[in-house]
Amino acid sequence: MNKKKIRGVAFFFGISLAGLVFAQAYPSKPISLVVPQTAGGTNDIVARLMAPAFGEAIGSSVIVENKPGAGGNIGTQGVARAPKDGYTLLLTINSAQAINPALYKNPGFDPINDFIPVYYIGATPYVLVSPPGSPYKTLAEVVAAAKRKPGELSYASAGNGTISHLLGAMLNTSAGIDMQHIPYKGVAPAINDVLGGQVPLAFASLPSALNYIKAGKLQAIAISSAKRSSAAPEIPTIAETYPDCVGEVWVALFAPIGTPAAVVKKIQSAMDKVMASPEVREKLAAQGLDLSPVTPSRLVTLLKDELAKWVKIVKASGAQLD
Structure with a gap:
């Protein structure tokens, strides 16, 4: 040709x-x-x-x-x-x-x-986590604590405007609470400060947190998908309580x-x-x-x-x- x-x-x-x-x-x-x-x-x-x-x-x-x-x-x-x-x-x-x-x-x-x-x-979903020994083991406990002391309970994210930040804002709206957002420059430093007890909660992507959860270094409270994850089916979804709070x-x-x-x-x-x-x-x-x-x-x-x-x-x- x-x-x-x-x-x-x-x-x-x-x-x-x-x-x-x-x-x-x-x-x-x-x-x-x-x-x-x-x-x-x-x-x-x-x-x-x-x-x-x-x-x-x-x-x-x-x-x-x-x-x-x-x-x-x-x-x-x-x-x-x-x-x-x-x-x-x-x-x-x-x-x-x-x-x-x-x-x-x-x-x-x-x-x-x-x-x-x-x-x-x-x-993949995000997961709301807390350090071992934290009083916040369930979503109900997080919401109850946030309602008792508006503006005092804080959560870490991977940065301003990330999904991990906006999921906290969505939860605030859905649950009628006022958690304070603490932005980090990436998910790793956010998780590190939760592990060290400097911040009580964080939203982190499931892949970035899963090894810590399996090792018992973080407590998984709830995930942000519409249905439970096959990788961790024991973790409840936020949507089970607040159906409009979904983000992956x-x-x-x-x-x-x-x-x-x-x-x-x-x-x-x-x-x-x-x-x-x-x-x-x-x-x-x-x-x-x-x-x-x-x-x-x-x-x-x-x-x-x-x-x-x-x-x-x-x-x-x-x-x-x-």
Whole structure:
């Protein structure tokens, strides 16, 4: 087949000849998997669990890079401005992609127009935790204490405007209480201060807290999903008492807009192999992730739905960052 015919076939499938040739050579160097949050959070845990399998499937080394700052804006901006060649990818969570545009006047990126949704990985709830020996073992005890002393009971979160912050605001509204929010720069320092007794409560993603819970270092009070988690079915949901208090974190892979379609397809094919691996699925499920499949087109709809949902919650909470 001559070049003219190849070009015609390539454009018929929406792929330029240059992009097709580039994709044939891709990948020829290491791939950077940017996590726009600190180590120890949900997407960091997911990235490090799946990176070796992703590298093997796609035929290159995969380097996980934590680039935190401004609630995830710094790392997300960096990927949006990176070369559109498939060598810089974003593994992020919905709080950065769906909440930050409502929380920040100028987050520095457009979650819809700056990124290609490449692959949805899974979702997991948050869990309200307290240290061992705490009098707060159940949600009823937390609410009762907060009602006895309005404004005195506090909870830690991974930062202003994160889902862990807004879940506390939602619980305040649902239960008619006034817990005080204490923001941290990431989930790990928040958990550390709960472990040390400096803060009585925290909302943390289930993957970031589960090992502490299983080791008896944290008490699990309730989780934020609509139904109980298969990874920890003994933990009740907040929704069992307050049905409107539901929020989960999902993890997905994005590429900068303009990345060649053939390269995106290669990444998706590699991720299909990763997510078909029983070993990888077992490790992710053990962290509390629901691995129900979501197509890239459905991921766009999910992101738009989340943007609409969280802008209302952010507005009601009064949270706003410059």
